[in-house]
Amino acid sequence: MKKIIILLALVLTTSASYAWHNNCHEGIVILAVEHLNPEAKSALEKYLGQSYNDDIKYLYKLEKAGKAKHGEEIHYLHLAKNFKPKAKKNNPNDAYNAINKQLEVIKAHSQHPKQKVTEALRTLIDLVCDIHDLAHYRIKGYPHSYENFIYLVPRSESGKGAKKMSKAKWATTWSHFGNYPAGFSGAYRAYDMKLCLDGRFAEFTKGGLVDWIVDNGTIAASYLDKCMPDSVVPYMEHKKIEDVNYDMMIKASCRLAKLLNETLK
Numbered sequence: 001m002k003k004i005i006i007l008l009a010l011v012l013t014t015s016a017s018y019a020w021h022n023n024c025h026e027g028i029v030i031l032a033v034e035h036l037n038p039e040a041k042s043a044l045e046k047y048l049g050q051s052y053n054d055d056i057k058y059l060y061k062l063e064k065a066g067k068a069k070h071g072e073e074i075h076y077l078h079l080a081k082n083f084k085p086k087a088k089k090n091n092p093n094d095a096y097n098a099i100n101k102q103l104e105v106i107k108a109h110s111q112h113p114k115q116k117v118t119e120a121l122r123t124l125i126d127l128v129c130d131i132h133d134l135a136h137y138r139i140k141g142y143p144h145s146y147e148n149f150i151y152l153v154p155r156s157e158s159g160k161g162a163k164k165m166s167k168a169k170w171a172t173t174w175s176h177f178g179n180y181p182a183g184f185s186g187a188y189r190a191y192d193m194k195l196c197l198d199g200r201f202a203e204f205t206k207g208g209l210v211d212w213i214v215d216n217g218t219i220a221a222s223y224l225d226k227c228m229p230d231s232v233v234p235y236m237e238h239k240k241i242e243d244v245n246y247d248m249m250i251k252a253s254c255r256l257a258k259l260l261n262e263t264l265k
Contacts, residue, residue: 020178020249025129026186028253031193035201035257043109043264047118074098075130079139083217084210086140095127095136096213102127106263125256131213132252133178134245135171137220145220148172149229157235168238170227177242178249193250204254212255219244 033041073093078086085096105112105120112120130136139145148171155161184192197204223241227233 020129020133020175023184023186023189024178024249025126027184027189027193028129028249028256029125030186030190031197031250031253032257032260034190034194035254035261037261040260040264044121044260047109047114047121075127076136076138077131077213077217079137079213079217081139081141083139083214083221085213095131096209099124099127099131099209103259103263109264124259128256128259129252132216132248132255133174134216134220134223134248135174137217139217139221139224142221142224144170144229145224151227151229152232153238154232154235162235165232168227168233173227173238173241174245177245189249190253193246193253196246197250197254200250201254204251205258209259212251216248216251219248 033044036044074095076094077096078094080086085094102120102124105116106124109117135148137145148169150167150169152165153168155164155166223244226237
């Protein structure tokens with residue numbers, strides 16, 4: 001099991017711009033492995049059991065190739081007003097469609113070449129993490145969700161700082177809180193998330209991919225209602241993003257585990 005944890009953690013050594021730090025992804029994957037059944041663990045060792053250096057180099061090339069072909073669209077979700085993913089024909093490169101594409105390969109893993117399944121697993125893991133970063137949601141009716149806009153936050157809750165404003169960016173706000181505290185290793189972050197999970201695995205994994213996206217999109221929209229270009233967001237309201245972001249990482253871990261358990265049979 002320890003070998004699989006290390007291998008999975010190293011799968012996620014690169015990420016899209018404004019994404020969570022690498023150790024956030026590592027923590028998500030390490031915690032996910034703890035919720036895998038024996039069959040899924042065995043399959044992961046089969047498909048991701050390469051040398052560490054080869055695995056890192058391959059993912060780096062995959063990331064660069066994906067950006068060159070699709071820009072960064074594959075890391076984003078495009079939602080309708082009801083927070084459900086838009087039709088495939090309108091968004092062939094977004095994360096929802098890309099995840100489904102990988103799931104099709106993984107479900108039939110015994111029928112595909114090993115390298116194809118390995119690539120699908122790497123991409124799936126990366127994108128499941130990405131769809132829980134709320135800065136990656138582009139929602140109809142929220143035009144500012146399509147850009148990394150600037151808003152204002154008081155420097156402190158009270159005192160002189162309450163009258164002074166700092167500029168904040170939507171996307172970098174989520175990545176900043178995701179990367180705090182900077183000293184956390186992936187393993188320590190996973191341990192901390194496990195304590196915060198506190199028996200909520202069944203709650204966080206209820207339903208399927210579309211349900212999870214609607215859940216995430218609803219939360220993203222609730223903050224997009226408060227954080228708008230040039231608006232002033234109260235200090236404590238802004239600080240709450242840190243707790244929300246941490247819950248999103250825990251949800252990502254649980255949901256990744258459920259998808260892998262369901263498909264690696």
